[in-house]
Amino acid sequence: MRKKNNPTNFAAGSTTLIASGTHVMGDVRFAGNLEVEGQITGNIMAEDGADARVRILPKGCVVGDVNVPVVVINGRIEGNIYSTHHVELAANAEVEGDLHYALIEIEKGAQVNGNFVHRSPSTAPEQLSPVENVAETGMQDLGS
Secondary structure, three states, X not given: OOOOOOOOOOOOOOEEEEOOOOEEEOOEEEOOEEEEOOEEEOOEEEXXXXXXXXXXXXXXXXEOOEEOOEEEEOOEEXXXXXXXXXXXXXXXXXXXXXXXXXXEEEOOOOEEEOOEEEOOOOOOHHHOOHHXXXXXXXXXXOOO
């Protein structure tokens, strides 16, 4: 039996823990890392422009939408997931809702009752070539 050996990568910033036995009612907005062992009834959102990551641990439960760049699920989510980077569904993951993702990893045993919607990673304006910017600026002269 092959054991998966992925180191846990953390986003820059602090880590917030919703401990087992804790029930948060209302939306949660954060930057950095969020670890959920308890329950959240409300939406989870990363701060704008934040390199954020949320992990739903085996006893963790979220009833609401999740809008975070990196989402790792090993618990339960009842709501839609919107990830701009990576979604990982571990063996104990249970999702009741749609997954919007750029990259996805699914382990044997994960359960999803919803749609998978692939979205391309967004391209920042500074990454566009000058030819692609012509349409935005209306400039027709490319230098000769």
